[in-house]
Amino acid sequence: MWNFWNLCVFIIFLSIIIIRFYQVLPRRHSRHSRHSRSYNKLNNKKPPFKTCIVLGSGGHTMEMLQLLKGVDFNSLYRPRKYIVTGSDILSSEKARNFESHKGNVENVDYIIQLVPRSREVGQSWITTPFSVLKSLIACIRIILFDLPDLVICNGPGSCIPVCVISYIPRFFGIKWIKLIYVESFARVKTLSLSGKLLISFVDRFIVQWPYLTQKYPQAEYKGILV
Template sequence: MGCTCAESRGAPSGVVRGQVSASGPELHPPPTSPAHQEAHTSSLGLRSVRSFELSPLLRPAPRNSTHASCLRMGGTLILAAAAGAVAVLLAVRLWVVLRPRATVPRRSLSLLVVAGSGGHTTEILRLLENLSDAYSPRHYIIADTDEMSAHKINSFEGNRADRNPRAMFTEYYIHRIPRSREVQQSWLSTVLTTLYSMWLSFPLTHRVKPDLVLCNGPGTCVPICISALLLGILGIKKVIIVYVESICRVEHLSLSGKILFHLSDYFIVQWPTLKEKYPKSVYLGRIV
């Protein structure tokens, strides 16, 4: 049994009224002309092009881009923290340097002497024979395995006290640090042992706070002189570094001399040939 339906409620737009038969609704699309189809096709193409052009802007950022942004932000924070740390260190440095200090007259100067095994100790003790008693206390630095140098220093100080019983400043100390380099040690491992020796040298130098460091070429003097230099850089105390090249060095500097040539306040050579090669050095003739 069929009937004619005047209107289909809820029918989607674009669907025309049709006839309902027993077999179900029979829908017919609206008639379209060729011009209308062409306009409809071009409209769909324009929409697809616009959608294709705008889609990259509407997509969420890929994960790689987000990761790169986080890395950039982290790098910026690290740089800011480093800049803040440097600013704090500079402020502390200025405070240490510019703060008022009471000047107390001193009757003696603290001396730190670096002695090395073999001829280095003999030469450095000859330099100290005519040294004023005002350089006191005297702190001797030797390698932890150098018993011969310790014996020579004790003998030297004992003879010095016997020659001048009325001397006011007879105080001296012997300190030991690890060797920077053993005989026939490889250069690669020498870097590590030197860093370790420097690590232990700075607390010692900071505790002694010498006015003058005197050395003549043993490898042990390198970490000590660098530690003394750091005291001045940090504003703790300005330490004068005097390096005397060994009498055995006639035409070329020792390795310690090459390192400390630009770090010492006074670099003394004992041969005119070295003075010609290193004009900034001080030539006093043979002094040992």
Template sequence: MALEIVFLFFMFWIILKYCVPLSADSGRCSTMLVLGSGNFFASPFTFGIGGHTAELMSYVRLLPPAYSPRIYVVASNDNLSGEKALELENTRPNNDFLIEKLPRARAVGQSYFTSVFTTCYAIIVATLLVLKHRPRLVLCNGPGTCVPVCLAARVVHSLMRGSKAVVFVESICRTRRLSLSGRLLYHLHLVRVVVQWPYLVKKYPRATYLGLLS
């Protein structure tokens, strides 16, 4: 297992150094935005609600034009989030963006055994997306889709030069406890966690409190 991990990191280094061309720094900050709803494992109670997408869209509206190109990552079966991204971008003067699809880690009703394989597949696809676009900022706020993306971004960023950031903004609905995605990312030290309620900083001292953002 250890040899496989070392080999994987070596392959990442080779791809970054020789296979992925560096884009010229023109003062722009390529930004990857993870849209969707629900937790790391989809459930019939959260699928399709779109609350996380609506919140993240409110943040995107405030981003300066320099935060481009914007790469929206949505679950492969989440058409609503992609449509919301298109609606927003059609109102912006600088609509330098694209939408990428990512398979869900676990579908509704899927067994936990087979979800191990689909989760690994989602992480591989997320890694390829991060390698393809090399975002300087990854921004998400709770959908389960963000976990593979943040994991991939943290690994790839550790092998890249320059200033990079992976930021998880917890949903405004979370007043006493982080979401499942938030807890995973927080305890694995994969992202900078931003919360919108002061109580959460007491419970999660490494989080950053910025007040209500939505």
């Protein structure tokens, strides 16, 4: 049974964690603050930037690749790492075809890495925490062992574990991995579940319909991107 001092230590430790987490949330610190400058100095690097791109089944992959169609990969964003769920063979093939058309070679300019799906369609919510944990463990290897500069996602469930793990180096002051979320074109009046979960935690949250900026002030409208 805990005594009074053990309880005090636990409360202090928990308070430190909560305060630290609050400090590293986007839009919670001034651009001119000492805290912000320290992270800018930490991540003050010139391109190219190591980039993680999260693909998802169905329209997510199509929209993401359309979004990246005009991006200057070779001078700005390389190497690239596509994160695809293990059962999504089609997205892996689309990524290879996309890069091939740009003249890039797998394992040189980009790689494709597989993670377990966080939740299968129709999967019971009772078993979902176990599959999410499995996906988180896979993302630890992908994110923490490589420390990308940037993560881009647009709504598939697999982006949740990626963004969660990306907060670990940020929390410990190792590296601020920038998180960019582009909401699906299909979301006209409300956000996807992934968007609702991540809107307060990503550095840039971009929507493709102006109405969404009225409902969600944190969002940025940049026009139709796909």
